[in-house]
Amino acid sequence: MKFSFTRVRAIGIKEVTDYRRNRFVMLFTMTLLPLIFITAPSIQLLTAPTAIAGAKLDARIGISLLYLLLIPAIVPSTLAAHSVVGEREQGTLEPILITPIRREEFLVGKALAVLLPTLVVSFAIFGIFLGVAALFAHPGIRTAIFAGSHIPVQLLFTPLLASWSIWVGIAISARSSDVRVAQQLSVLANLPPIAIVALISFNVISTSSILALGLAAVLLALDGLGWRAVAAMFDRERLITGTRS
Amino acid sequence: MEPGTHALVVEHLGKRFGDRVACEDVSFEVGYGEVFGFLGPNGAGKTTTVRTLGTLISPSSGSAIVAGIPLTAANGAAIRERISIMPESPGLYQRLTVAENLRCFAGLYGLDDVPGRIKRALGSVNLWERVDDVCGSLSKGLRQRVALARALLNDPAVLFLDEPTSGLDPVAAHDVHELIVSLRERGVTIFLTTHRLAEAERLCHRVAILSRTLRLVGTPDELRARLFSQALEIQLRAPLSEPDATFARLPAVDGWEASGSGRYALAVSDTRAAAPAVARALVGAGADILSLSESRHSLEDVYLELINEDVEALRR
Numbered sequence: 001m002k003f004s005f006t007r008v009r010a011i012g013i014k015e016v017t018d019y020r021r022n023r024f025v026m027l028f029t030m031t032l033l034p035l036i037f038i039t040a041p042s043i044q045l046l047t048a049p050t051a052i053a054g055a056k057l058d059a060r061i062g063i064s065l066l067y068l069l070l071i072p073a074i075v076p077s078t079l080a081a082h083s084v085v086g087e088r089e090q091g092t093l094e095p096i097l098i099t100p101i102r103r104e105e106f107l108v109g110k111a112l113a114v115l116l117p118t119l120v121v122s123f124a125i126f127g128i129f130l131g132v133a134a135l136f137a138h139p140g141i142r143t144a145i146f147a148g149s150h151i152p153v154q155l156l157f158t159p160l161l162a163s164w165s166i167w168v169g170i171a172i173s174a175r176s177s178d179v180r181v182a183q184q185l186s187v188l189a190n191l192p193p194i195a196i197v198a199l200i201s202f203n204v205i206s207t208s209s210i211l212a213l214g215l216a217a218v219l220l221a222l223d224g225l226g227w228r229a230v231a232a233m234f235d236r237e238r239l240i241t242g243t244r245s
Numbered sequence: 246m247e248p249g250t251h252a253l254v255v256e257h258l259g260k261r262f263g264d265r266v267a268c269e270d271v272s273f274e275v276g277y278g279e280v281f282g283f284l285g286p287n288g289a290g291k292t293t294t295v296r297t298l299g300t301l302i303s304p305s306s307g308s309a310i311v312a313g314i315p316l317t318a319a320n321g322a323a324i325r326e327r328i329s330i331m332p333e334s335p336g337l338y339q340r341l342t343v344a345e346n347l348r349c350f351a352g353l354y355g356l357d358d359v360p361g362r363i364k365r366a367l368g369s370v371n372l373w374e375r376v377d378d379v380c381g382s383l384s385k386g387l388r389q390r391v392a393l394a395r396a397l398l399n400d401p402a403v404l405f406l407d408e409p410t411s412g413l414d415p416v417a418a419h420d421v422h423e424l425i426v427s428l429r430e431r432g433v434t435i436f437l438t439t440h441r442l443a444e445a446e447r448l449c450h451r452v453a454i455l456s457r458t459l460r461l462v463g464t465p466d467e468l469r470a471r472l473f474s475q476a477l478e479i480q481l482r483a484p485l486s487e488p489d490a491t492f493a494r495l496p497a498v499d500g501w502e503a504s505g506s507g508r509y510a511l512a513v514s515d516t517r518a519a520a521p522a523v524a525r526a527l528v529g530a531g532a533d534i535l536s537l538s539e540s541r542h543s544l545e546d547v548y549l550e551l552i553n554e555d556v557e558a559l560r561r
Contacts, residue, residue, distance in 0.1 A: 010352025014338065014345070021340040095336040095395070098299055099353035100326040237302040241262065 007101045011109025012116075019079070019117065029078060030117060034071050034125045041067040042132050050138045057144050065150055068126055069197055072162035073190045076118040080169025081186035083110040084239070085176045094240055103234040107227065111166045118162045126154055153212055157197070160219040165190050167226030174233050177242070193219065251310070252277045252403045252434040253298065258307035260293050267293040271307070271459045275403070275436060275451075280429045282449035283438040284544075286552055289455045291438040292333070295405050298436075299330045312402035326354065329401035333408040335392035339381035343372065343391050346380055347398060354399040366394040370424055386417025393424060404428070405436045410444060422448060446544040454548060456555045461547075468547045474499075475516045476540035477523060481507040482533035491530045495522050510540060 019025045041064030048060050087093040096106065133145050145151070169186040176182035196215065199205045251274045259269035268290025275281040285291050296302045298311050300321040309316040312327040337346050344363060351359040367373040370390040380388060389409065396404055406425070410418035418441075425448050428435060439445050445452050446465050453462040461468050484507050485491055492501045492511060497519035500512040513519035516539045527534055 004355060006355050007353050010349050013352070014341065014349040017345060018338060018340050090339070091332075091334040091336040092338060093336075094301070094332050094334075095330075095350070095392075096353065097301055098325060098330045098332075099350060100322040100355070101353050102322060240296060240301050 003102070004105055007099075007105045008109040008112065011096075011101070011106060012113045015083075015110065015113030016117065019113075025079065029075055030121055033075055034121050037067050037071050037074075038125050038129055041065065041129060045129075045133055045137050045141060048138065048141055050140065057141065058148075061141070061145055061148070061150060064129070065154055066198055068122070068129060068154065069157060069161060070194065071122045071125055072118055072158045073165050073194050074187065075121060076114045076162050077165045077169045077186040077190050078183045079114045079118075080111070080166040081173045081176075081182040082179055083114070083170050084173040084234075085179050085182050086173070088177075088239060089179055097236050097240065103236070104227075104231050107170060107230055107234060110170060111163075111227070114166050114169075115159070115162055118166075119159060122158045122162065126158070149209065149212070156212070156216050157219070160216055160223060161193055161197075163223040164193055164219055164226065167223060167230055171226070171230045171233055174230060174239070250277075251275060252279070252312060253281075253436065254310040255294075255298070256308050258294065258297060258309055259305050260290070260297055260302065261305045266457060268455065269306070269458050271455065273453050273459060273462050275434065277402075277434050278432040279451065280425070280435040280437060280449045282445035282452035283436060283455060284440075284442065284445055284452055284548060285438075285455035287440075290457055291455055292407055294455070295330060295407050295436070295438060299328060299405060300324050301330075326399070327401065328403045328405065329396035329399060330405040331392050331396040331407060331409060333411050335388040337380040337388055337391055337395075340379065342377050342379050343367070343383075343394075344376045346391065347395055350395050351398055356399060362398050363394075366397045369397055369427065370394045384417070386413050386420060389413060389417065389421060390424070393421070397428075401433075403434045403436060405438075407438050408440065409437070410439070410441060418444075442543070442545040442548050452544065454551050456552060460551045460555075465544045465547070468544070469542045472547050472550050473542045474512050475514065477511045477513055477516055477520060477537060478540045479509045479511065479523070479527070479537050480535040481509070481527070482535055483507055485509075485527075485530060485532055487530075491526055491532075492523075495519070495526055497522050507535075 019030075044060055044064045048057070084093070087096065130145070130151075133142055137145070168189040169182075172185045172189065173182045176185070196205070205211070253273070253275035255274070256272050258271040260267045271290070271294060283291050283294065293302070297304050298309060298316065300316065303318060304316070311324045314320050314324050314327065316324065338349070341349070347363045347366065348359060351362060356362055363376070364373060367376055370393050372387065372390050372394060375383065375387065380391060383391065393409070409425070410421050413421065422444060425435065425437070429448065437445065437449060449465075451462065451464050452468065454460045454468070461471065463471065484503070488501065488503065488509065492498050497513050497515065498511050499514060502510050504510050511519070511523065520537060520539070524534065524537055
């Protein structure tokens, strides 16, 4: 049986509709959390001294953008962690697994349903940040943000970090028996990539285009492997009966 | 085994979870259009058998053909495409409407004419007017009906109903019974697991009684005949003066016992052949007959007889 995008779409639409009607997801995860992450970088940007330049300016912009990269790392993790164990807890997993859906289709549907809203929110918040910079930041800071490599790096790492976060979240969800434990573990599992980005932002690791591309390639590879690994972990029998097949 | 003639062919199927045996040596066949009842106490392996045949879990032993397709891991998706399972819990998305729930599953089955199928499925469970209701707002009985509509979406070759009336009040359970009767009349093959013996007796063409292994398979009448001897119950206005002389002359009567004032139970080999002869003999003996009927054991009697045998065997 071929991979079916109809089935992926069915899962995706169901998930997004469910998020839209879930007040916690809409108000906290998709609105309040991203707003918290844009407040600090905006303050960083607007309170920067006008005479700041060079490495200090880069560090300040780096810290601001780090906050923005927390959105694709943190926002999807709680949703992804809920994806399998949540269905199991509410008794909806068995009816889904009774259909002809393949585990790869189920997982891709779940992942896309988290990835797309995450990208929309992340890029919207980044757009707001750029708007604030264009309108209110000191010209020197504005030039540094728009002329440097910050925007391409942000555009590149946002989907890669989100994908990593999603696969880790789904993997934990597929092995957990409790939603809250899955969500906590998922947030913890996202700390390593955030730590690397933080080290770069604080100039502990000096940045270069090659390093950025290398990291992006590693994340891309991990994302690809993540899908395969999660599919291998997805055991219908264990999920239904709690016992390994 | 002829795959084409049976909706289900199960041979020596067994499932173990580690050291625990869920079911073993289960063999039966279900014809197309048949309603097959699967009875057994809690933990007997009914749901495990359904999940195994539905390819959710793999068998530890034995083989099966489901809807004409051999039960193997490679055939899982193909089998699931041709069957439906309605689990004990409806498992609906509470924040989604009835239509959204069904649309999702129509997509998962890759069905065409989705609006038409949803309309027909909801029509069969008399729920079309609730199509836009959020599932979380429905009563348990209505949710069960939505789950049944969901199971009908793909016109399954075999419909597995796992305890469909579990937890329902008598009215809601009666509604589900009526739906199953209408499906039976449409020729849908149904595999029904249940605790409710009256439900099985009313709805099923044949039943199987499972107690880890399969104890009996047959129509309710066949099961009664296998476990209990046939009997006639007689109520007379007054006791017979010489009952032994009256009954002993009748070749169709194997034995008799008095069970009250003017009440007699006769063991016979064929109730239909014996009843007229008994009536004639009683009239000849001057008795006033108030009633003469076949003693009919319920499916519950059959079930309890078998399950009690198992309990006794375990005690020994």
